[in-house]
Amino acid sequence: MAARPMARGSNVELTREIPSLTGVVLGVRFASSESVLMDNLVVATLLCDARSRVLSDRHVVFFNQLVEPDLSVAQLERVVGTDTEQVEVDLAGVPADVARIVVVAYINEALGQRRTLGQLREASVRVLDLRDSSELVRSENLAPSLRAETGLVLGELYRHTTGWKFKVVGQGYANGFEGMAADYGVPL
Template structure:
């Protein structure tokens, strides 16, 4: 049975699941009806960061146009442009044993593509979640439902896997950004010009 987390809660992942080496991180969402006339396109992205919370290079920013980090230990499974249907809308596979030693945090984010131009924000998104599955058994280990805490934000850091004393843990973050992907990139040390 999966552990259900609240915002700010941290939980051990590998210590309580001995032998766990590969996980699938599923991200999902629904959009509310609105009369803006534009479709929503939400995107999952991943920042592979140092202990200081900064990426070492552009290769450490994983998303649909850069589907894996440099050594292939973090792989984005592709862009879902509609979010229709149940279950995960986008997935990222993480090989925990292969994540480079200089990467201490693997942060999972959801952004709204072209949000400012389309007049969209996370106040119009519901049922957003992140869940972690054992890649071998497909068993759900951890789930964090974000709730309806957002209004003007156009990007959200939903959670992060992080190393602590040689083990992997998960932190349910749920932190919103009103300046979207550019704000995320700036905070993680990327210059997107």
């Protein structure tokens, strides 16, 4: 059964509601009739400290670096189901200094190609239980509000006093990965 869509800015206390939850899969789905756009769309996962700053360049998980140093967050090479990309997170294995796991997407070389995220029909993120792939959370379709953006923060999994929470973000960036890198302290 699919979860009810969550709006931008809403969050859910995952481990408080499901105390036995030990791992999740963050699934990202995009749809567009523009194949060039889809071929140049990159999903990255940023492991951040309590100040929302990436720990190091080794803590950015994407197609060129499928796992972070502690092996607790990994982008899957083969996706299960209808997601475009999937990232597996071992909640207990996430290092204590990681406070946020932020899922972003951007268009690789967007300015030269004149592509924008406004060409997407669908952009969403969801959280699956790693044990049985049941859908726990999914965002609303974030695509309708996108226009000239070339980068997007989809959602974030973050530590809270009660355990792990997930928030739908949906923040677009007109300057793509460079803008997100500046905000999250990603070394370029």
